[in-house]
Amino acid sequence: QSTAYPGVGRPATLKEVAAWDIDVRPDFKGLPAGSGSVAQGQDLWEAKCAHCHGVFGESNEVFSPLIGGTTNDDIKTGNVANLKRADFPGRTTIMKVATVSTLWDYINRAMPWTAPKSLKPDEVYAVTAYLLSLADVVPENFVLSDKNMAEVQKRMPNRNGMTTQHAMWAGKEFNGTAKPDTANVACMKDCIPEAKVASMLPDYARNAHGNLADQNRLVGQQHGANTAVPENK
Amino acid sequence: QSTAYPGVGRPATLKEVAAWDIDVRPDFKGLPAGSGSVAQGQDLWEAKCAHCHGVFGESNEVFSPLIGGTTNDDIKTGNVANLKRADFPGRTTIMKVATVSTLWDYINRAMPWTAPKSLKPDEVYAVTAYLLSLADVVPENFVLSDKNMAEVQKRMPNRNGMTTQHAMWAGKEFNGTAKPDTANVACMKDCIPEAKVASMLPDYARNAHGNLADQNRLVGQQHGANTAVPENK
Amino acid sequence: PMALGQGNPVPTEGGDPNILNLPEHATGLGQGVAANNGYGIPSKFESNVQRRQSPGLTQTTQASVSFAPLQSLFGIVTPSGLHFERHHQGWWDIDPSKHRFMINGMVKTPKVFTMDEIMRLPSVSRFHFIECGANTAVEWGNVAVPTVQYTHGMVSCSEFTGVPLITLLEIAGADFKNAKFILAEGGDGSSMTRTIPMSLILSGEVLVAYGQNGEMLRPENGYPLRLIVPGIQGVSWVKYLRRIEVGDMPYAAKDEAVHYMDLMPDGQHRQYTNIQECKSVVTTPSGGQVLLDKGFYNITGLAWSGRGKVKKVDVSVDGGRNWRQARLETPVLSKALTRFNIDWVWDGKPAIIQSRATDETGFVQPTYKHLRAARGTRSIYHNNAIQSWLVQENGEVKNVQVS
Amino acid sequence: PMALGQGNPVPTEGGDPNILNLPEHATGLGQGVAANNGYGIPSKFESNVQRRQSPGLTQTTQASVSFAPLQSLFGIVTPSGLHFERHHQGWWDIDPSKHRFMINGMVKTPKVFTMDEIMRLPSVSRFHFIECGANTAVEWGNVAVPTVQYTHGMVSCSEFTGVPLITLLEIAGADFKNAKFILAEGGDGSSMTRTIPMSLILSGEVLVAYGQNGEMLRPENGYPLRLIVPGIQGVSWVKYLRRIEVGDMPYAAKDEAVHYMDLMPDGQHRQYTNIQECKSVVTTPSGGQVLLDKGFYNITGLAWSGRGKVKKVDVSVDGGRNWRQARLETPVLSKALTRFNIDWVWDGKPAIIQSRATDETGFVQPTYKHLRAARGTRSIYHNNAIQSWLVQENGEVKNVQVS
Ligand code: HEC
Ligand code: HEC
Ligand SMILES: [Ca+2]
Ligand SMILES: [Ca+2]
Ligand SMILES: [Ca+2]
Ligand SMILES: [Ca+2]
Ligand SMILES: [Ca+2]
Ligand SMILES: [Ca+2]
Ligand SMILES: [Co+2]
Ligand SMILES: [Co+2]
Structure with missing residues (x-):
């Protein structure tokens, strides 16, 4: 413990740490005692959450859907099958999240969006239980608590869906690989045959981002294209 | 002439160069033909200049005085004697300027302050003549013109007052010296006897620059001193 | 049609009127110093140079992005007023005299610091880019947006000033032997949390910063305190930083267990992907x-x-x-x-x-x-x-x- | 009395109320992206950080100075809104599409450029300080002002982007053999003129700049075009630059023949003193x-x-x-x-x-x-x-x- 900086900082009190140390880890360190039922959760959800997320967590009006896209088979395998399908439209929260602690922690710290940190622990258990029940992770008569979170974790649909075997973590903590997964070379001459345009915006989208003439400086080596009028080809 | 940048820039026309190339050098290159008398200058001065600079160029209400502090002896020697006196209060324009072209050029490009470039060449000759007459550089019946500027230059009170023998010009054009005129050394230990405070602001000036508490950020390793109240010593 | 010819031809009157007719500013008196309460703003002719939302990208403005106008920027410094924004629960202008910073977890003594105190510690100033992990996201499949503002505008670069996080951890007596990760937590509604590898912190590169481009951080960028994690995606640069917890396992926070993970073709997500590659x-x-x-x-x-x-x-x-x-x-x-x-x-x-x-x-x-x-x-x-x-x-x- | 004790003692209720009572920003929804027309401004708590006039120093605000608040700045970049100002005839916000730049004098072909054209040329971006030759002037004899803002606040540092002047002189076909000096001239009322040594220009360091800290120059700093003369006092960094004349003798402009000269004890003035020493x-x-x-x-x-x-x-x-x-x-x-x-x-x-x-x-x-x-x-x-x-x-x- 460094004493090189006299006069700077003071010990935090227990009360202070308790007020701010709210995180819950995947091993449930930090999870407060408490419980809440699916039914209680449904009431809370309808009062405090549904107008943004939809009654079944299906709405994408203010954010992407929370629930949908998982099956009972996923709950068995721990891998959400739809994540393999390139044609599956959208990815819900429950399709992606591997750790139930994440849901609890996040709802506890950040939801409802306009009144974060207003829920009591029992209420967080309850809405979490309700959300999980919508995805059939827990039955409709379930009471979620600190005691059974570890059991619920074992039913998370995408619990086996994560890998840390990649080169994109700046440290060795996960024993990932060090070698990047792309390996372009800095070729300088005749590197490819003629380049062909494979994708560009259709004409009808010309003005979809507003008039680009107004999104460029008045002077410069190039000016902005006037996209309010059709292109002069 | 570089042709490496096709499409960039075009030749300036004679008219364009004439419109902007207004500078007058110490060798009078750039000086347009024309003339103006001290009397004409006095009228112009009183109409367009005096309310800022004073009737005799003596005012320091909007700027430092233009005229004053030179003698007939200075006109002979070309060195303004008062510049040697540490106790002489203030330095006027005429005490400092060595080159009459400077006055003509500057009045022509920048005065009157609120309507720069509004004077015709003859008018610039006239007010310059008037200013010079105030300092007895020219007599009161003088008519200044492009023909006699070189003669007037020979009477400028501080015409010999300049030196380029220093190390503070970033080039060799003036054959100045390369060696700086101060030569501190980076001594690290016991460099001087005890340091004594030789100058500091008097207590009555404490709040002369406004309350310094309001001139520092609200947080920081130091805050601003509340100079609205006397110091708590 | 073809591109235009000479951009500035000589008009028939033998000269450009912008040269021949002296403008007002060459023939009048301009404005005084310290206008606008002593804080200058850009020219009125620069109003096209704005940070902008990408139409249709997000459903709210507070869980959203604004993109920096890269097409109009010079050099490497991003003007703070044009720095890209990414908020999850909106931005705040927090009173710095009331802001506190806490360190807890695997430390000898949990500690609390005021801003005054943090600003007393040895500071460093360094230029770093910050890029959102989702920069250029919409282009993975196909061209989706028209300009570089929308394709790449979630990157910015500033000179940051602050205290190396390691200095603060030393003051608290962190257990550098057993600790492997830290959690960084914000003080706003989202209380953004992210796991940071201890190895990065030991390098001295991770900063608890208050300064950005010579002045304090802007409110949109985390005023008065932000974690700076060079090379790492922006979501780890926790704004309104209120707490660091020293720990021994990753935290699987929402924005590393639901978002900011990379879906592979086999249906697996690469989790804890934090580096922004070249x-x-x-x-x-x-x-x-x-x-x-x-x-x-x-x-x-x-x-x-x-x-x-x-x-x-x-x-x-x-x-x-x-x-x-x-x-x-x-x-x-x-x-x-x-x-x-x-x-x-x-x-x-x-x-x-x-x-x-x-x-x-x-x-x-x-x-x-x-x-x-x-x-x-x-x-x-x-x-x-x-x-x-x-x-x-x-x-x-x-x-x-x-x- | 002595300096205060612990800056942040523990209150009797067993904790700092700023920690125990969660503030509004931790329990509410903040503001949206791209507020304030897409151009952000500093926190309202930073309003003390201003550029300021020194009371009594000048008689007008347009022939005057505002000093940068060095006591509150970090790192090396000066925020453009706090950059020191020195105007001789006020500042202007000039329409860049009407601004022209001319080169004449000892050149094969006098030339005219639009801003569009200048911005097409090879550009460089470099960090440089600018210091007014009169910075710290009031302290020559005695202590005269209380703070570093007033003693040293006429220095600032920015990343400038522009075209090396030598490139433009090459386009005009400058007579590099016989030319020894150039005159730089502004387009505002003062039409500031200064003599610059050709040797500096040949070094490639002198720039015709339009960019400052990532965006265009601010109006107070010469928008849309300014001469950058690294190492040389600020008055040579001509704002609103409209013309460069190539010549073979110095021009003795007002601000090098009446001001910005150094009076020695013997009554002689050192003229053409342009370097800002260490x-x-x-x-x-x-x-x-x-x-x-x-x-x-x-x-x-x-x-x-x-x-x-x-x-x-x-x-x-x-x-x-x-x-x-x-x-x-x-x-x-x-x-x-x-x-x-x-x-x-x-x-x-x-x-x-x-x-x-x-x-x-x-x-x-x-x-x-x-x-x-x-x-x-x-x-x-x-x-x-x-x-x-x-x-x-x-x-x-x-x-x-x-x-
Ligand atoms: C006023 C609108 C609103 C209300 C009310 C609201 N939410 Fe949200 N919720 C959001 C938004 C917007 C987000 C995305 C925030 C972000 O971008 O990080 C979100 C995110 C979430 C997420 C994470 C989803 C993901 O994939 O990142 C969960 C879980 C969640 N909300 C649950 C709840 C619960 C439980 C409640 C009620 C107790 C609730 N929300 C109330 C708007 C709302
Ligand atoms: C509205 C006020 C005003 C008027 C009218 C005015 N001046 Fe000035 N003059 C100034 C100011 C202010 C300065 C200093 C400008 C600067 O800081 O560069 C100045 C500077 C000068 C200088 C240079 C002095 C020096 O030491 O730098 C001369 C010479 C001069 N004026 C002459 C004239 C003449 C001749 C006229 C009329 C044709 C005139 N002025 C009208 C305000 C005025
Ligand atoms: Ca914890
Ligand atoms: Ca169900
Ligand atoms: Ca052209
Ligand atoms: Ca000329
Ligand atoms: Ca007389
Ligand atoms: Ca203390
Ligand atoms: Co144009
Ligand atoms: Co304080």
């Missing part, structure tokens, strides 16, 4: 601009790498067939934007402009082909592919992808 | 501040040299008797500000803080004794003496000069 983009000419004329142009752009310094940038004007090495502006700094420039004489024919950066580890920025071969098209994050701009015969520049 | 100043702690407590402090400040890079900065806390070498923040760039930091534990006794910079030519910043011995006390310009700040027992810091 990337570059030409900013002018770029999509949505019009070249007014044939002739000489200065192709310019930005390059960066989360693994260190940019070593070189090559530019192609034929869609990647042939390349020339661009000039890098100095200073070239580690984990900072690097500005490149290269000459180009446009002959009026269609051209496809690309840039390709190589960093000091030897990593070469991938093509879309490389990237999709490794990761498919659905991973959302970390799209660092080579960008292509098509200069058409009519002078208009289009965002394209090439095969 | 200089430094501690910015915190500095005059007008109050140390709240004994204990650890980070002494920080700025150093610069018109002759190149800063090599080292030493700091004394005993008025120049003993010195310790400070840490220089990277990058250390030629003719740019360099930020230095050094640890200090204040024991509560009076202390006199000084900094002393040495540049790469080996030049050591002079004391007032050195400087006055060489130039007396009346030369107004180029005061680069070592600055002293007295930290009193009561924590207040005063501007002092020592013997």
